[in-house]
Amino acid sequence: MSTEAIAVEKPKRNYNVLFGLTLLALLVLLWIVLSVATPSFASGNNLANLLRQGSMIAIMAVGQTFVIITGGIDLSVGAVVGFATVVVAMMINAGFPIWLAILVTLLVGVAIGMFHGFGIVKMGLPPFIITLATLTSLRGIGLLMTNGNSININSDTFTAFSRNSFIGIPNLFWMVILVGIPAYVFLHHSRWGRYLFSVGSNAEASRLSGVNVQRTIYMAYTLSGLCAAFVGVLLAARIGIGNPTQAEGWELQAIASSVIGGTSLFGAVGSVHGPLLGAFILATINNGANLLNVNSFWQRIITGALIIIIVYFDGLRRRGK
Amino acid sequence: MTSTAQELHPAPVLAPGRTILELRGLEKRYPGTHALKPVNLAFKSGEIHAIVGENGAGKSTLIKLLTGVMPRTSGEVIWEGQPAALATPHEAMALGINAVHQEVVLCRHLTVAANMFLGEENSRFGILQQRAMVKDAQKIIDDLGFDLPAHVTLGDLTIGQQQLIAAARATVRGTKFLIFDEPTAYLTRKEADQLFTLIRRLKGEGVTIIYISHRMEEVFELADRVSVLRDGTLVGTRNIAETNDAELVKMMINRSIEQVYHKEHFTPGAPILEARNLSGKGFEDVSMTVRAGEIVGLYGLIGAGRSEFVTTLYGRHRKSAGQILWEGKEVQINSEHDAIKLGMALAPESRRDQGLCLNLSVGLNLNLPIYKRISNNLLISSAQEKTQADRQIADLRIKTPTRGALASSLSGGNQQKIVIGKWLAHGAKLFIFDEPTVGVDVGTKAEIYRLFGALLSKGAGIILISSYLPEVYELADTLHVFRRGKLVATHGFRAASHEDILTQALAEKQEKLGGQI
Ligand SMILES: Nc1ncnc2c1ncn2[C@@H]1O[C@H](COP(=O)(O)OP(=O)(O)OP(=O)(O)O)[C@@H](O)[C@H]1O
Ligand SMILES: [Mg+2]
Numbered sequence: 032m033s034t035e036a037i038a039v040e041k042p043k044r045n046y047n048v049l050f051g052l053t054l055l056a057l058l059v060l061l062w063i064v065l066s067v068a069t070p071s072f073a074s075g076n077n078l079a080n081l082l083r084q085g086s087m088i089a090i091m092a093v094g095q096t097f098v099i100i101t102g103g104i105d106l107s108v109g110a111v112v113g114f115a116t117v118v119v120a121m122m123i124n125a126g127f128p129i130w131l132a133i134l135v136t137l138l139v140g141v142a143i144g145m146f147h148g149f150g151i152v153k154m155g156l157p158p159f160i161i162t163l164a165t166l167t168s169l170r171g172i173g174l175l176m177t178n179g180n181s182i183n184i185n186s187d188t189f190t191a192f193s194r195n196s197f198i199g200i201p202n203l204f205w206m207v208i209l210v211g212i213p214a215y216v217f218l219h220h221s222r223w224g225r226y227l228f229s230v231g232s233n234a235e236a237s238r239l240s241g242v243n244v245q246r247t248i249y250m251a252y253t254l255s256g257l258c259a260a261f262v263g264v265l266l267a268a269r270i271g272i273g274n275p276t277q278a279e280g281w282e283l284q285a286i287a288s289s290v291i292g293g294t295s296l297f298g299a300v301g302s303v304h305g306p307l308l309g310a311f312i313l314a315t316i317n318n319g320a321n322l323l324n325v326n327s328f329w330q331r332i333i334t335g336a337l338i339i340i341i342v343y344f345d346g347l348r349r350r351g352k
Numbered sequence: 353m354t355s356t357a358q359e360l361h362p363a364p365v366l367a368p369g370r371t372i373l374e375l376r377g378l379e380k381r382y383p384g385t386h387a388l389k390p391v392n393l394a395f396k397s398g399e400i401h402a403i404v405g406e407n408g409a410g411k412s413t414l415i416k417l418l419t420g421v422m423p424r425t426s427g428e429v430i431w432e433g434q435p436a437a438l439a440t441p442h443e444a445m446a447l448g449i450n451a452v453h454q455e456v457v458l459c460r461h462l463t464v465a466a467n468m469f470l471g472e473e474n475s476r477f478g479i480l481q482q483r484a485m486v487k488d489a490q491k492i493i494d495d496l497g498f499d500l501p502a503h504v505t506l507g508d509l510t511i512g513q514q515q516l517i518a519a520a521r522a523t524v525r526g527t528k529f530l531i532f533d534e535p536t537a538y539l540t541r542k543e544a545d546q547l548f549t550l551i552r553r554l555k556g557e558g559v560t561i562i563y564i565s566h567r568m569e570e571v572f573e574l575a576d577r578v579s580v581l582r583d584g585t586l587v588g589t590r591n592i593a594e595t596n597d598a599e600l601v602k603m604m605i606n607r608s609i610e611q612v613y614h615k616e617h618f619t620p621g622a623p624i625l626e627a628r629n630l631s632g633k634g635f636e637d638v639s640m641t642v643r644a645g646e647i648v649g650l651y652g653l654i655g656a657g658r659s660e661f662v663t664t665l666y667g668r669h670r671k672s673a674g675q676i677l678w679e680g681k682e683v684q685i686n687s688e689h690d691a692i693k694l695g696m697a698l699a700p701e702s703r704r705d706q707g708l709c710l711n712l713s714v715g716l717n718l719n720l721p722i723y724k725r726i727s728n729n730l731l732i733s734s735a736q737e738k739t740q741a742d743r744q745i746a747d748l749r750i751k752t753p754t755r756g757a758l759a760s761s762l763s764g765g766n767q768q769k770i771v772i773g774k775w776l777a778h779g780a781k782l783f784i785f786d787e788p789t790v791g792v793d794v795g796t797k798a799e800i801y802r803l804f805g806a807l808l809s810k811g812a813g814i815i816l817i818s819s820y821l822p823e824v825y826e827l828a829d830t831l832h833v834f835r836r837g838k839l840v841a842t843h844g845f846r847a848a849s850h851e852d853i854l855t856q857a858l859a860e861k862q863e864k865l866g867g868q869i
Binding site: 239241242 | 666688689692698700705706707709711716720721723724727730731732734774
């Protein structure tokens with residue numbers, strides 16, 4: 032019985048792995064094509080740049096994926112990033128130690144996520160609405176706090192972090208690993224991960240099975256807010272300023288990365304490696320298009336087309352399975 | 353397109369007894385499952401042809417092929433002498449083939465009338481004639497003898513009532529061939545009788561009917577012929593007069609069952625749960641006690657308040673008055689979580705809406721209540737996750753290629769086994785089973801009843817809700833009858849006759865005399 036069960040379980044695992052490998056192959060293919068097409072692509076400088084840019088979207092996409100798995104959506108993440116740059120910049124400039132500034136910023140992200148959970152669970156608002164509301168108001172609050180100005184961060188230690196590398200790989204990319212591994216364990220090897228899936232599949236059935244649905248929803252949005260605030264810290268370090276209008280439209284990039292990575296907007300389907308690869312595929316396309324002097328308008332069109340193509344093929348295979 | 357009540361049942365053209373539909377080597381493979389091995393079978397026009405078989409035998413698959421819901425792998429379907437492709441539901445309907453599927457597939461947010469005419473709305477210059485549609489729908493429903501309003505939202509009806517609407521809908525469109533896939537699973541006897549009247553009437557009008565059911569007595573009551581499927585193979589077809597219960601069961605499961613209702617009696621122990629004058633949404637002033645080692649059966653019509661009563665015990669809904677005592681002490685149950693912590697388990701009524709995460713794996717569904725137990729603070733023990741799931745799959749003989757298969761790919765009866773199985777692994781002091789054997793085949797039913805015995809012997813108590821009287825009648829130590837949200841009668845094991853219990857559940861006479869309701 033059990034041997035039989037193990038023997039047939041393989042196809043499902045394989046499918047997940049296969050999809051991941053396909054994405055990876057696509058990424059490698061893009062890199063090869065671009066290296067041939069433009070010599071500047073494979074330069075160390077450019078690759079580091081690409082990794083830095085992709086890393087930030089990747090981390091947001093992981094948090095976003097948790098939310099999407101529960102059947103929700105978090106439109107606020109871009110605004111949270113911008114707001115977080117302001118918070119961390121103001122605190123550092125006010126003379127707080129860097130670690131404290133970062134900690135407080137992360138807690139702000141947590142608080143925003145909790146607020147989303149509250150709106151959805153207690154006030155019964157649709158996720159789309161409550162996070163859309165935060166998206167606009169957070170930008171407003173940030174502008175009020177800064178009077179619409181950018182804040183130059185006056186700490187070199189803080190900004191140096193984003194420019195430095197560790198064993199040849201940019202620090203920002205190490206941050207993806209720092210987030211990715213615990214996220215993977217959380218989603219696939221802890222019961223909370225199972226609950227995210229079960230709530231996304233059928234909240235009522237989960238509830239009757241003893242799953243704390245409300246807490247699961249709080250958790251998903253809190254993690255998404257936390258990831259976004261963390262990205263805000265990284266972005267502030269990278270550009271050296273705090274500015275609430277930064278990261279405009281990043282929420283859509285995060286959602287796109289997640290969806291390219293195989294997450295279903297209907298909930299209950301998703302992984303951690305998928306959105307990570309998705310984010311780097313998007314970053315590569317943008318980077319390559321820049322180098323090839325492709326009109327930036329075209330970049331947007333290409334991204335849109337890519338989303339349709341990948342999700343279409345993924346759907347085909349799922350159905351064929 | 354306008355449809356009026358007059359043109360509902362155009363007379364079928366075929367003389368009775370001729371072959372109307374023939375399957376030649378019809379076959380269906382799903383990835384990992386050979387659901388239907390080549391089947392040859394001919395249906396005679398105007399007959400009621402029953403199809404029986406174990407859970408997962410391929411009955412619903414056969415229906416899906418005939419109604420164009422799924423493409424076949426190979427074989428031919430001959431309709432009135434011509435090969436039919438049956439590639440889409442639309443094509444099947446155009447030929448006059450309709451089905452009432454095992455799971456209601458209608459739009460829950462639309463009105464009954466809108467559902468009845470879905471796809472053939474009555475409109476003038478593109479404007480829906482809503483009033484006329486409600487009127488027409490009401491006429492059809494009244495005609496069929498169903499006591500249901502046409503203007504309400506479908507989702508507000510019970511599952512059984514929705515099933516009746518689905519049946520009514522299927523008769524509206526020039527049907528020559530009508531398939532019922534376990535139509536009575538959620539119906540009470542009264543509703544089932546209404547449905548049987550409808551089926552006989554359709555037969556009188558020359559409609560050919562396929563009737564799928566796990567209830568042998570219905571097959572013998574209705575059918576002219578019966579075919580048995582086992583593991584996707586047609587094992588035989590019999591004239592109903594020339595066969596019997598035992599032979600069919602033997603053909604179905606390849607062994608015989610002496611006794612389906614396996615009842616062990618234990619001396620009841622201490623009270624586990626006591627409800628005192630409990631009221632809430634849908635029920636009023638209900639008192640009852642469940643003791644260790646006994647089965648308390650709740651019988652009544654669907655909508656009588658039994659499910660509302662148990663979900664309130666379970667903390668899903670707030671009680672409005674009364675007390676709940678757990679092992680002698682008064683408790684406040686504010687959430688399902690509280691109830692589970694006390695030691696309750698609920699296998700809910702509707703497997704689709706409340707019981708299962710359909711697009712997740714069988715294993716995850718089975719383990720959902722016990723993840724806390726099979727993980728340490730951080731990680732799930734994947735070895736335990738596997739063994740626990742496999743144990744339930746083996747114990748309940750859940751037919752699935754692997755524990756990783758999606759719950760939605762299982763047959764209806766096998767899905768039902770998951771709903772029960774997840775609580776067996778969890779364990780509890782009080783098990784609440786709400787319609788636990790809906791759509792479950794005879795062999796597994798016997799198995800589940802045996803499991804009840806095992807739970808009781810370990811000192812658990814059981815609340816068993818069923819709209820199928822024989823089930824509660826043969827199993828319950830104490831049988832409470834519900835009517836319109838009130839507990840109206842209580843009997844000991846087999847202490848009252850079927851007729852008395854039915855009368856108490858319906859009590860139409862008393863109501864007409866101006867009874868107390
Ligand atoms: N969409 C699907 N994908 C894969 N396998 C499927 C799918 N639908 C059904 N099956 C498998 O095909 C087999 C036959 O299923 P089917 O639904 O026809 O059974 P059934 O006779 O109607 O059973 P029940 O009495 O439980 O309703 C089962 O083993 C089931 O797991
Ligand atoms: Mg079926």
